[in-house]
Amino acid sequence: MGRPKTTKTSQPNLTNTSQMLDWYRSMLLIRRFEERAGQLYGMGLIGGFCHLYIGQEAIAVGMQSVKQTGDQIITGYRDHGHMLAAGMDPKSVMAELTGRAAGVARGKGGSMHMFDVEAGFFGGHGIVGAQVSLGTGLAFANRYKENGGVSFTYFGDGAANQGQVYECFNMAELWRLPVVYVIENNQYAMGTSVERASSEVQLFKRGLSFNIPGEQVDGMDVEAVRAAGERAATHARSGEGPYILEMKTYRYRGHSMSDPAKYRSRDEVDEVKKTRDPIDHLRERMAALGMADEAALKAIDAEVKKVVADAAEFARTAPEPDPSELYTDVYLEA
Amino acid sequence: MSVDVLMPALSPTMEEGTLTKWTIQVGDKVSAGDVIAEIETDKATMEVEAVDEGVVEAILVPAGSEGVKVNTAIARLSGEGPAAAPAPKPVAAVEAVPTAAATVATSASSGVSSADPEIPEGTPFIRQTVRDALRDAMAEEMRRDPAVFLMGEEVAQYQGAYKVSRDLLQEFGEKRVIDTPITEHGFAGIGVGAAFTGLKPIIEFMTFNFAMQAIDHLINSAAKTLYMSGGQIKSSIVFRGPNGAAARVAAQHSQDYSAWYGAVPGLKVVAPYDAADAKGLLKAAIRDPNPVVFLEHEIMYGVEFDVPEGVDWVVPIGKAKVRREGTDVTLTAHSRMVGFALEAAEKLAEAGISAEVIDLRSLRPLDHETIVASVKKTNRLVSVEEGWGPYGVGAEVCQRVVEHAFDWLDAPPTRVHGEDVPMPYAANLEALCLPSVDKIVAAVKSVTARG
Numbered sequence: 001m002g003r004p005k006t007t008k009t010s011q012p013n014l015t016n017t018s019q020m021l022d023w024y025r026s027m028l029l030i031r032r033f034e035e036r037a038g039q040l041y042g043m044g045l046i047g048g049f050c051h052l053y054i055g056q057e058a059i060a061v062g063m064q065s066v067k068q069t070g071d072q073i074i075t076g077y078r079d080h081g082h083m084l085a086a087g088m089d090p091k092s093v094m095a096e097l098t099g100r101a102a103g104v105a106r107g108k109g110g111s112m113h114m115f116d117v118e119a120g121f122f123g124g125h126g127i128v129g130a131q132v133s134l135g136t137g138l139a140f141a142n143r144y145k146e147n148g149g150v151s152f153t154y155f156g157d158g159a160a161n162q163g164q165v166y167e168c169f170n171m172a173e174l175w176r177l178p179v180v181y182v183i184e185n186n187q188y189a190m191g192t193s194v195e196r197a198s199s200e201v202q203l204f205k206r207g208l209s210f211n212i213p214g215e216q217v218d219g220m221d222v223e224a225v226r227a228a229g230e231r232a233a234t235h236a237r238s239g240e241g242p243y244i245l246e247m248k249t250y251r252y253r254g255h256s257m258s259d260p261a262k263y264r265s266r267d268e269v270d271e272v273k274k275t276r277d278p279i280d281h282l283r284e285r286m287a288a289l290g291m292a293d294e295a296a297l298k299a300i301d302a303e304v305k306k307v308v309a310d311a312a313e314f315a316r317t318a319p320e321p322d323p324s325e326l327y328t329d330v331y332l333e334a
Numbered sequence: 335m336s337v338d339v340l341m342p343a344l345s346p347t348m349e350e351g352t353l354t355k356w357t358i359q360v361g362d363k364v365s366a367g368d369v370i371a372e373i374e375t376d377k378a379t380m381e382v383e384a385v386d387e388g389v390v391e392a393i394l395v396p397a398g399s400e401g402v403k404v405n406t407a408i409a410r411l412s413g414e415g416p417a418a419a420p421a422p423k424p425v426a427a428v429e430a431v432p433t434a435a436a437t438v439a440t441s442a443s444s445g446v447s448s449a450d451p452e453i454p455e456g457t458p459f460i461r462q463t464v465r466d467a468l469r470d471a472m473a474e475e476m477r478r479d480p481a482v483f484l485m486g487e488e489v490a491q492y493q494g495a496y497k498v499s500r501d502l503l504q505e506f507g508e509k510r511v512i513d514t515p516i517t518e519h520g521f522a523g524i525g526v527g528a529a530f531t532g533l534k535p536i537i538e539f540m541t542f543n544f545a546m547q548a549i550d551h552l553i554n555s556a557a558k559t560l561y562m563s564g565g566q567i568k569s570s571i572v573f574r575g576p577n578g579a580a581a582r583v584a585a586q587h588s589q590d591y592s593a594w595y596g597a598v599p600g601l602k603v604v605a606p607y608d609a610a611d612a613k614g615l616l617k618a619a620i621r622d623p624n625p626v627v628f629l630e631h632e633i634m635y636g637v638e639f640d641v642p643e644g645v646d647w648v649v650p651i652g653k654a655k656v657r658r659e660g661t662d663v664t665l666t667a668h669s670r671m672v673g674f675a676l677e678a679a680e681k682l683a684e685a686g687i688s689a690e691v692i693d694l695r696s697l698r699p700l701d702h703e704t705i706v707a708s709v710k711k712t713n714r715l716v717s718v719e720e721g722w723g724p725y726g727v728g729a730e731v732c733q734r735v736v737e738h739a740f741d742w743l744d745a746p747p748t749r750v751h752g753e754d755v756p757m758p759y760a761a762n763l764e765a766l767c768l769p770s771v772d773k774i775v776a777a778v779k780s781v782t783a784r785g
Binding site: 072074103104105106107108109113114115116117122123124125126127130132133134135136137138139140141142144145151163164167168170171174328329330331332333334 | 483509514515517519520521522523524525526527528529530531532533550551554555559560561562563564565566567568599600602618621622623624650651
């Protein structure tokens, strides 16, 4: 197995205009959707925990462009962005957030537990680190079925300290399972910074003692994400076993809606927004490459705005589940 | 001074074994640590070492002898030192697996009640251990459905820590019989993830005590995902292994998890008593589209019962079984405790008390209709379980009876259960801790007022 290496610069000209516009649209959709979700939460329409993906959009979107039909995605509770990137209907995702019958899980999962098997999206899991074992199991099934699929298993810098992650690293490499572990290192596990929680803060090295190759990637740069994702997926798909991508990123909002984020300064957040924002970065890249058609971008802005407004309206007005739904989906008929 | 070498107990639950081979002969001088013989049990082959020096005077049990009882003199040394008792040295030891109660019956009978599927006229029955019945269930289902696979610690090359998976690797290969590292949390989650895609894993825990490391995936991942996904994602998966108290393995290895899993919606929980149920219910569990926790009992593995042969024997989950009919009191039990209840019923009959014995078999769903119907006939209930009483299976059974048959009760429902303490190691304390036939008899007499 190769040694971990670091890739910090994006590789130019990997992509064409239509790909970049798709990315732009997808990232903007996540940003606007999450902003609206925050607003609906403030209005009391979304309950419980609500973890927003704002700032991390380039990861879900860049990796999605690597995913092939038959591959799977699984993540933790910060999952809205992944679902939208996977192509799930914003209306049914937003309706799930408001707990309506038309929600993607019929209103029974909520923000943290959403699934769409057709989109290859296996959740949405609320227990920190559990999705790593489950995602490794998806990879196990791919190998068992010899279907050529790859499991993209996402977790954060917090989950990276859970014991089961290392149990699965061991088995994934031992059995050469087709899994790409994507660590979304947004620097804070709730209120605890990576430095305060991890004896080794370079999380791409966490597979070293299992012989799993790892890379650190600028998770604010969608092209870099895509390029690293391709390397990792190729490795996994070709039977070489697991691969770790540490995506350096940042979440703009608190851990959840109820987190005032007093553990970091306003200046720190503003600095990232000003200098590393993934959507601004993509716009600048497109301009630099002569791809930016202002009219096209404006059209996308308007379209996304409408999609999100429609989703919010739908989620506000759609009916709640019928009380009889309380007892459905507990067991399947044997 | 001559010293007898005794047949050693190689595990806490071993009663006898086969003396496969002597590696010494009369006249040999042996030193402490020399391998002198090889012994085979149903779980492992072990070498026996001499503890002291001496010259072999006589070999008392010839090689190839089967059923040699523990503590039988097997050879005599002319010793120069004190007693030369042998020390067993496992060839491939399973540290976590001591077994075998001193009081286990090696054979028991079982009836087949109307809750079970029809057995065609003329179907032969074979005598089979619970262990082999479980193995056959897995083998038959693996032949039937390529999506079924077995995963766990020592299930493949070692042939199962308790030999429940014997010969499965040979038949199905390493793709479908998978040895894992010692990593319960991880492989339980991998199993559930695989089940999400439609595979049908059988996850073996060496014991359910170790499943505590993995319980998050049983409950949060396997049991709840169907609901949380609005019916999109199923987990057709079996978690199986020995549960409850073996013998002399103390607190951390002797716990009954029936009530723990029985409390969780989304799980089915099964705890068979005899070999026919072990086979038929395990086949049903493997076919079930829901996650099933399948609680076996180590002390029952070696017990033989009748099992129908040559039929696709599937026992539906969710049906209790009346093991013995009676009129004065209803006894409910599951797993090993069914045998205790049957024995108690026998004793009670001698005292003129007619006890009906219901084998719960399935703890979730619990077949309270069968229990309630029985209590409406007998007017008295005594529940028996190995686990702790508070919040236990018996508490649930009593509540259901109070709810559905209150007016038929002639005495308060009563429970016999493990004492409310961690399992002690000392033999006398352990015996005091567990339910016993005498405790059941006493409980029945207290509610029938014939004490």
